[in-house]
Amino acid sequence: MTADPxxxxxxxxxxxxxxxxxxxxxxxxxxxxxxxxxxxxxxxxGLHDASVITMVVLLGWLxxxxxxxxxxxxxxxxxxxxALVPRVLGASIxxxxxxxxxxxxxxxxxxxxxxTSKFSPLFAMSLTAINGxxxxxxxxxxxxxxHTFERLRQMQVERLHLAASVKEAELRAxxxxxxxxxxxNSLNSLRALIDEDAPRxxxxxxxxxxxxxxxxxxxxxxxxxxxxxxxxxxxxLALEQIRxxxxxxxxxxxxxxxxxxxxxxxxxxxxxxVENAVKYGISPxxxxxxxxxxxxxxxxxxxxxxxxxxxLTGPANASAARAGSSTGVGLRNASDRLKLxxxxxxxxxxxxxxAGCVTADVYIPLNSPAR
Amino acid sequence: xxxLIVDDERLARNELRRLLAVxxxxxxxxxxxxxxxxxxxxxxxxxGLILLDVQMPGADGFSLLERLEPPLxxxxxxxxxxxxxxxxxxxxxxxxxxxxxxxxxxVAALEKLRTRxxxxxxADGSTGPALRLALEDKVFVREGDRCWFVPVKNIRLLESExxxxxxxxxxxxxxxxxxxxxxxxxxxxxxxxRANRKQVINLTWVEGIEPWFSxxxxxxxxxxxxxxxxxxxxxxxxxxxxx
Numbered sequence: 001m002t003a004d005p006x007x008x009x010x011x012x013x014x015x016x017x018x019x020x021x022x023x024x025x026x027x028x029x030x031x032x033x034x035x036x037x038x039x040x041x042x043x044x045x046g047l048h049d050a051s052v053i054t055m056v057v058l059l060g061w062l063x064x065x066x067x068x069x070x071x072x073x074x075x076x077x078x079x080x081x082x083a084l085v086p087r088v089l090g091a092s093i094x095x096x097x098x099x100x101x102x103x104x105x106x107x108x109x110x111x112x113x114x115x116t117s118k119f120s121p122l123f124a125m126s127l128t129a130i131n132g133x134x135x136x137x138x139x140x141x142x143x144x145x146x147h148t149f150e151r152l153r154q155m156q157v158e159r160l161h162l163a164a165s166v167k168e169a170e171l172r173a174x175x176x177x178x179x180x181x182x183x184x185n186s187l188n189s190l191r192a193l194i195d196e197d198a199p200r201x202x203x204x205x206x207x208x209x210x211x212x213x214x215x216x217x218x219x220x221x222x223x224x225x226x227x228x229x230x231x232x233x234x235x236x237l238a239l240e241q242i243r244x245x246x247x248x249x250x251x252x253x254x255x256x257x258x259x260x261x262x263x264x265x266x267x268x269x270x271x272x273x274v275e276n277a278v279k280y281g282i283s284p285x286x287x288x289x290x291x292x293x294x295x296x297x298x299x300x301x302x303x304x305x306x307x308x309x310x311x312l313t314g315p316a317n318a319s320a321a322r323a324g325s326s327t328g329v330g331l332r333n334a335s336d337r338l339k340l341x342x343x344x345x346x347x348x349x350x351x352x353x354x355a356g357c358v359t360a361d362v363y364i365p366l367n368s369p370a371r
Numbered sequence: 372x373x374x375l376i377v378d379d380e381r382l383a384r385n386e387l388r389r390l391l392a393v394x395x396x397x398x399x400x401x402x403x404x405x406x407x408x409x410x411x412x413x414x415x416x417x418x419g420l421i422l423l424d425v426q427m428p429g430a431d432g433f434s435l436l437e438r439l440e441p442p443l444x445x446x447x448x449x450x451x452x453x454x455x456x457x458x459x460x461x462x463x464x465x466x467x468x469x470x471x472x473x474x475x476x477x478v479a480a481l482e483k484l485r486t487r488x489x490x491x492x493x494a495d496g497s498t499g500p501a502l503r504l505a506l507e508d509k510v511f512v513r514e515g516d517r518c519w520f521v522p523v524k525n526i527r528l529l530e531s532e533x534x535x536x537x538x539x540x541x542x543x544x545x546x547x548x549x550x551x552x553x554x555x556x557x558x559x560x561x562x563x564x565r566a567n568r569k570q571v572i573n574l575t576w577v578e579g580i581e582p583w584f585s586x587x588x589x590x591x592x593x594x595x596x597x598x599x600x601x602x603x604x605x606x607x608x609x610x611x612x613x614x
């Protein structure tokens with residue numbers, strides 16, 4: 001009925017389990033009946049013997065069937081060989097004893113069958129119990145061999161998934177390096193600036209070259225000194241200011257601590273935050289706005305904060321959504337990279353405050369060596 | 372030809388001005404910084420050509436086309452890098468220039484424009500907005516990521532959906548941000564007929580006519596839906612068709 005592949009797989013597994021049970025216990029029953037025929041003991045009529053054997057085998061089946069959920073509940077499928085072997089032996093002994101006691105009890109106490117064997121009841125029961133132990137050990141072996149293979153297969157699938165997601169992350173990282181929209185718009189402004197303000201055009205070419213070089217090289221680095229990142233952000237903002245002119249205003253709040261300059265940070269992190277701030281806070285607004293960038297040491301962490309006008313309910317208009325066909329990709333990338341580098345010690349949060357603004361907060365541990 | 376430059380960046384506008392300086396037949400009559408500004412300037416200056424930036428604060432270049440009263444002036448889009456927009460243009464064979472603009476591409480775009488103008492000397496800015504749309508005039512429609520410049524003659528059927536009108540053409544039926552009544556006023560009554568309260572049909576697309584309940588008619592359109600005409604409308608229709 002359901003198209004859910006997980007459910008389908010679970011149903012297929014259930015079917016396989018039932019099939020194996022029927023085949024296994026059915027086979028055992030067949031063999032027992034066959035040998036019963038061969039042995040020409042003929043104590044009683046054949047039908048009576050066959051029904052007793054069938055009952056005993058069915059009892060074994062039931063016992064194994066009810067053992068299965070216990071195996072799952074006790075988490076035996078996750079155990080290693082050394083832990084599993086004594087448990088399987090123990091379980092087989094318990095099950096076999098149950099099997100023997102219930103079987104003998106039913107036949108000789110409830111049905112009150114006459115004891116005709118030449119062996120003593122205790123000896124016959126021990127023999128049966130040992131037989132049962134062998135049977136249940138075999139049952140468990142088959143069960144766990146199947147599950148071992150199953151686990152191997154699952155691990156392979158998981159490894160493939162992992163490889164795919166790592167590749168995707170790498171691709172995304174590469175993609176986020178140079179924003180083509182920014183690049184071509186800057187080049188266009190530069191072209192116009194050449195006639196209008198040649199010295200500024202020359203300066204801008206240098207800034208653009210810095211940015212491109214940095215974004216190409218920093219892909220190989222895990223961290224850079226904060227001052228390096230800062231220089232690139234300054235270059236970036238200077239280039240954006242050529243395009244947006246007085247629509248883009250920037251307020252810097254950098255703590256004057258000397259050690260701030262050498263704090264290792266992931267490359268393109270602050271840059272991504274600032275680029276996002278321009279994309280969502282300045283570009284969609286006719287009147288533009290102010291971006292505030294602050295950096296200071298708080299306890300054992302570097303705290304970066306970028307604030308821009310806007311709200312979190314979504315891009316201010318459809319065109320922003322189009323331009324950022326990558327809506328949120330930049331930030332998600334940055335967040336992923338932080339997690340990779342610092343685990344849970346670094347955080348990136350986006351808040352719709354103060355009123356009418358969006359604030360991105362990043363905390364990076366100062367002393368934790370990268371990875 | 373009178374041209375209007377629409378771009379939010381002063382430097383980008385200057386750059387276009389400089390590039391157009393070598394084309395004396397293009398007279399830049401104004402500049403606009405966003406869609407609102409452009410709407411006013413188009414109304415006041417009636418340009419025959421708009422050089423239109425896609426990415427602008429507030430609303431994008433496409434929404435200007437949506438809000439302009441047809442017939443639309445010729446449009447050349449400019450964009451820095453926008454996969455979506457470029458796709459839309461290719462879909463419609465609209466012309467677009469990538470920034471920074473290659474002067475040779477600009478020459479080619481203007482050349483295309485001139486030959487088109489020579490072929491159909493219709494929609495120059497001099498035509499008043501109250502004028503009816505000719506069959507060759509185009510209407511701009513956008514739905515999601517796709518946009519169309521639809522020649523009026525290709526529209527088989529217009530269907531009212533509240534403040535919107537659904538246009539049926541080719542195998543598309545996007546919504547236009549205009550009421551059916553407003554659209555009907557702009558259409559030539561020689562070609563378009565109000566079939567009922569909700570639908571206007573293009574008479575050139577009528578394929579067959581069948582009698583329908585209580586003196587009404589059922590009109591079949593080529594490659595499109597069937598449209599019911601009430602008795603009163605059917606009477607009008609018969610008179611029109613017999614003329």
